[in-house]
Amino acid sequence: MPLLALSGLRKRFGSHVVLDDVSLDVDAGEVVAIIGRSGSGKTTLLRCINGLETIDQGAIVFDGKPMPRGGSELRELRREIGIVFQSYNLFPHHSVERNITLGPTITNKIPLAEAKTIALDVLREVGLEDKLNAYPAQLSGGQQQRVAIARALAMRPRLMLFDEITSALDPELVGEVVKVLERLATSGMTMVLVTHEMGFARRTADTLVFMHQGKVWEKGPPRELFAAPKTRELESFIRAVLEPEA
Amino acid sequence: MSRDFDWPEFVFLVGAMRWTIVLSLIAFAGGGVGGLLLAVARTSSIRPLRWLAATYIGLIQGTPLLMQLFLAFYGLAVLAGVRIDPWPAVILAFTLYAAAFLGEIWRGAIQAIPRQQWEAAAALPLTPAAQLRYVILPQAFRIAVPPTIGFLVQLVKGTSVASIIGFVELTRAGQLMVNVTFQPLIVYPLVAVLYFALCWPMSFWSLRLERKLDAALGIKRAA
Numbered sequence: 001m002p003l004l005a006l007s008g009l010r011k012r013f014g015s016h017v018v019l020d021d022v023s024l025d026v027d028a029g030e031v032v033a034i035i036g037r038s039g040s041g042k043t044t045l046l047r048c049i050n051g052l053e054t055i056d057q058g059a060i061v062f063d064g065k066p067m068p069r070g071g072s073e074l075r076e077l078r079r080e081i082g083i084v085f086q087s088y089n090l091f092p093h094h095s096v097e098r099n100i101t102l103g104p105t106i107t108n109k110i111p112l113a114e115a116k117t118i119a120l121d122v123l124r125e126v127g128l129e130d131k132l133n134a135y136p137a138q139l140s141g142g143q144q145q146r147v148a149i150a151r152a153l154a155m156r157p158r159l160m161l162f163d164e165i166t167s168a169l170d171p172e173l174v175g176e177v178v179k180v181l182e183r184l185a186t187s188g189m190t191m192v193l194v195t196h197e198m199g200f201a202r203r204t205a206d207t208l209v210f211m212h213q214g215k216v217w218e219k220g221p222p223r224e225l226f227a228a229p230k231t232r233e234l235e236s237f238i239r240a241v242l243e244p245e246a
Numbered sequence: 247m248s249r250d251f252d253w254p255e256f257v258f259l260v261g262a263m264r265w266t267i268v269l270s271l272i273a274f275a276g277g278g279v280g281g282l283l284l285a286v287a288r289t290s291s292i293r294p295l296r297w298l299a300a301t302y303i304g305l306i307q308g309t310p311l312l313m314q315l316f317l318a319f320y321g322l323a324v325l326a327g328v329r330i331d332p333w334p335a336v337i338l339a340f341t342l343y344a345a346a347f348l349g350e351i352w353r354g355a356i357q358a359i360p361r362q363q364w365e366a367a368a369a370l371p372l373t374p375a376a377q378l379r380y381v382i383l384p385q386a387f388r389i390a391v392p393p394t395i396g397f398l399v400q401l402v403k404g405t406s407v408a409s410i411i412g413f414v415e416l417t418r419a420g421q422l423m424v425n426v427t428f429q430p431l432i433v434y435p436l437v438a439v440l441y442f443a444l445c446w447p448m449s450f451w452s453l454r455l456e457r458k459l460d461a462a463l464g465i466k467r468a469a
Contacts, residue, residue, distance in 0.1 A: 074371075075373065079371060082369070087362055089362045089363060089366035093385050102380055103370035106380060
């Protein structure tokens with residue numbers, strides 16, 4: 001049984017169809033990278049998985065249980081599904097430590113001392129244990145994003161969602177975040193990423209999903225898809241991202 | 247027969263100033279609680295709640311404070327069946343008035359916090375109340391400091407309206423002293439100076455508080 005099963009998802013914003021019969025299974029420990037042009041529905045798909053967007057039709061099943069519409073049941077599910085956003089979304093008025101301990105202490109009711117140990121652990125995982133007492137404004141974009149990853153990890157989720165988390169970064173800061181992602185993937189975390197880092201997707205993802213016009217256009221092992229795209233759309237997309245200047 | 251304006255008259259003015267302060271503080275405290283509820287209602291996802299709060303704010307902001315004061319004064323008098331003390335009326339009117347304005351100021355501050363902050367808090371996953379308490383309101387507070395203190399200054403000066411129903415605060419005390427001394431050009435400037443002495447430190451304190459809050463966030467701003 002897959003950890004996450006999406007079947008027949010449909011969603012529209014007004015007359016615009018964003019998700020058109022999307023089905024996708026994610027097994028425990030699998031790393032799925034979603035690529036596609038902007039407007040292809042990949043970010044919306046990701047946001048639907050933890051209920052930040054609602055679906056019009058279809059089913060999202062996590063660990064055998066259907067996705068609740070809202071309320072405390074949805075919060076229960078979100079404890080197991082972490083998400084990291086493109087714009088980090090750290091809380092600027094809290095220290096790095098408080099950003100990380102907020103979820104464990106308030107949601108999981110873990111004692112503060114214990115939560116602080118968790119904070120230090122997850123900061124070590126992203127290589128920022130020395131930034132415990134810093135405020136987000138004092139960190140670079142790459143560091144902020146790594147703290148955001150640590151914040152999500154502190155809830156000990158079973159699935160992590162990443163929404164174009166390197167897109168807002170200066171090019172020289174992308175590497176440090178990608179390295180954290182790779183380490184996380186190696187550790188066995190189940191991950192679904194929307195990404196523009198083709199090198200990362202090729203190296204690390206078990207499954208590559210190419211979305212186009214709200215559909216899963218092509219899907220398979222990244223090496224196969226990159227080497228031999230079956231559709232014209234994926235072929236032209238790969239060409240466009242690999243040779244942006246051509 | 248008239249008296250000169252001398253120490254006892256001055257002491258009377260300063261003494262009356264405390265009722266200006268007390269009324270301002272009560273209105274600010276009561277209005278603060280009401281304003282917070284209104285601001286949360288105005289930004290809630292429950293439509294009737296938003297609508298109710300908006301209607302209330304619209305009514306209070308769209309009518310003169312003086313009318314509200316008269317309504318509270320004569321309304322309470324009719325309810326109680328007797329001519330009543332101005333205290334309950336001024337407290338009621340100024341609290342309702344402050345709640346509407348603070349509610350609107352704080353609504354703006356809450357809405358100035360980016361949607362992504364709500365989402366990040368919801369993903370943690372904090373309950374809606376915890377999202378407000380730990381993530382949204384502390385940030386909104388920083389934004390709300392200057393306009394809130396600006397309103398507080400308006401409120402302090404606005405309490406002079408209470409003089410009309412016979413509530414003896416600074417302005418009413420000034421009128422009484424003019425009546426006995428016939429020296430309006432001494433009394434009223436002095437009354438104005440006393441208001442200034444109340445209001446100016448608040449504006450000053452507001453700036454200091456802003457700087458302190460900025461420093462706590464590691465924000466550097468041009469002076």
